[in-house]
Amino acid sequence: MNIYRRLPKQETQTERHRGDNLNILIDNKSGAPIYDQIYSQIKSQIISGALDENEMLPSIRGLAKDLRISFITTKRAYEELEKEGFLYTIPGKGCYVAPKNVELLREENLKKIEEHIEEIVKLAVTCNLSKQDIIEMVNFSMEEER
Amino acid sequence: MNIYRRLPKQETQTERHRGDNLNILIDNKSGAPIYDQIYSQIKSQIISGALDENEMLPSIRGLAKDLRISFITTKRAYEELEKEGFLYTIPGKGCYVAPKNVELLREENLKKIEEHIEEIVKLAVTCNLSKQDIIEMVNFSMEEER
DNA sequence: ATAACTGTATATAATGAATATATACAGAAG
DNA sequence: CTTCTGTATATATTCATTATATACAGTTAT
Numbered sequence: 001m002n003i004y005r006r007l008p009k010q011e012t013q014t015e016r017h018r019g020d021n022l023n024i025l026i027d028n029k030s031g032a033p034i035y036d037q038i039y040s041q042i043k044s045q046i047i048s049g050a051l052d053e054n055e056m057l058p059s060i061r062g063l064a065k066d067l068r069i070s071f072i073t074t075k076r077a078y079e080e081l082e083k084e085g086f087l088y089t090i091p092g093k094g095c096y097v098a099p100k101n102v103e104l105l106r107e108e109n110l111k112k113i114e115e116h117i118e119e120i121v122k123l124a125v126t127c128n129l130s131k132q133d134i135i136e137m138v139n140f141s142m143e144e145e146r
Numbered sequence: 147m148n149i150y151r152r153l154p155k156q157e158t159q160t161e162r163h164r165g166d167n168l169n170i171l172i173d174n175k176s177g178a179p180i181y182d183q184i185y186s187q188i189k190s191q192i193i194s195g196a197l198d199e200n201e202m203l204p205s206i207r208g209l210a211k212d213l214r215i216s217f218i219t220t221k222r223a224y225e226e227l228e229k230e231g232f233l234y235t236i237p238g239k240g241c242y243v244a245p246k247n248v249e250l251l252r253e254e255n256l257k258k259i260e261e262h263i264e265e266i267v268k269l270a271v272t273c274n275l276s277k278q279d280i281i282e283m284v285n286f287s288m289e290e291e292r
Numbered sequence: 293a294t295a296a297c298t299g300t301a302t303a304t305a306a307t308g309a310a311t312a313t314a315t316a317c318a319g320a321a322g
Numbered sequence: 323c324t325t326c327t328g329t330a331t332a333t334a335t336t337c338a339t340t341a342t343a344t345a346c347a348g349t350t351a352t
Contacts, residue, residue, distance in 0.1 A: 105272075105273060106273045106274075109269045109270075109272060109273040109275075110273070110275075112265075112269055113266050113269050113270065113275075113280070113283065114283065114287070116262040116263075116265050116266045116269075117262075117266070117283055117284055117287045118287065119258075119262050120259050120262050120263070120284075121287050121288055121291070123255040123258055123259050123262075124255070124259065124288070124291070125291065126189075126193055126251070126255060127248070127251050127252045127255040127256075129252075129255070129256075129259075130291065131284070131285065131288040131291050134259070134284055134288065135281050135284055135285070137259060137260070137263055138263055138266075138277070138280055138281055138284060139277065139281070141260070141263045141264065141267055142267055142270070142277040142280065145267070145270070145271070145276065145277045
């Protein structure tokens with residue numbers, strides 16, 4: 001695994017280890033919680049395909065050691081990812097990238113879309129916009145879509 | 147002003163006082179902060195037209211006394227409403243319902259709605275949702291609206 | 293002018309959720 | 323059995339939110 005900027009070292013590695021494909025960079029100035037940075041970065045690397053299905057991820061303790069944080073923090077990131085179905089865990093063994101689940105991503109996006117729609121409904125009510133008005137706006141914005 | 151359920155009393159009132167048209171009911175079990183409950187209820191009564199333009203609202207101290215809370219809490223609600231243009235304040239005198247600026251409110255909300263729709267479009271594209279799918283979701287969420 | 297109202301400004305206390313942790317426990321692998 | 327792996331529970335810390343008291347300043351009517 002590549003932590004911070006210790007990338008060059010990897011060039012000379014001959015053996016492959018668990019988590020070698022994972023890159024994590026913690027930005028202390030970002031304001032985002034550590035567990036969330038880990039969560040997001042792993043998630044996007046899983047979605048992008050940078051990590052293979054069923055590939056073993058670094059252990060929560062190993063990753064924590066490299067990042068010099070408590071393993072409970074890495075655990076929290078992994079937990080979140082597992083809850084969302086992006087990885088699976090075998091206690092005593094390790095954590096693995098879950099097979100890609102298109103439906104899962106769809107569900108996630110649907111949830112986000114619902115949230116946006118909720119906001120829109122609130123706004124529409126306060127300025128007396130009708131359902132039809134909103135639908136027309138959507139129609140307009142998605143003209144190019146089918 | 148009508149606080150809690152002391153509504154019947156109003157029936158016998160002959161004189162009109164500032165804030166007589168305002169109804170506030172604080173629900174301690176709701177979980178919503180007090181200032182927010184006040185804010186929301188006044189806002190909706192202004193938008194609905196239950197309160198007239200330039201009508202004097204109860205003083206932050208008077209309202210606070212009736213609600214048996216600190217006047218700083220009522221002030222916070224009023225502050226928020228003023229920031230959003232729903233009321234205006236004359237220091238030393240009182241707070242008044244702002245003249246309805248329907249166009250401004252509408253324009254602001256339209257802009258926000260457009261932004262939400264843009265986000266929705268992005269999400270819809272990445273998970274192959276059709277325009278019709280989105281419209282159906284909007285329809286569902288706005289079932290009760292006209 | 294002065295009492296009794298209005299709103300304002302600043303500093304402070306209380307609460308609670310979010311974040312990160314240590315420590316003790318249990319399964320897997322060599 | 324030693325050393326990995328993940329798990330569970332209890333705890334500390336931090337920080338934004340919420341609510342407050344107190345001192346200040348403008349307005350109004352007596």
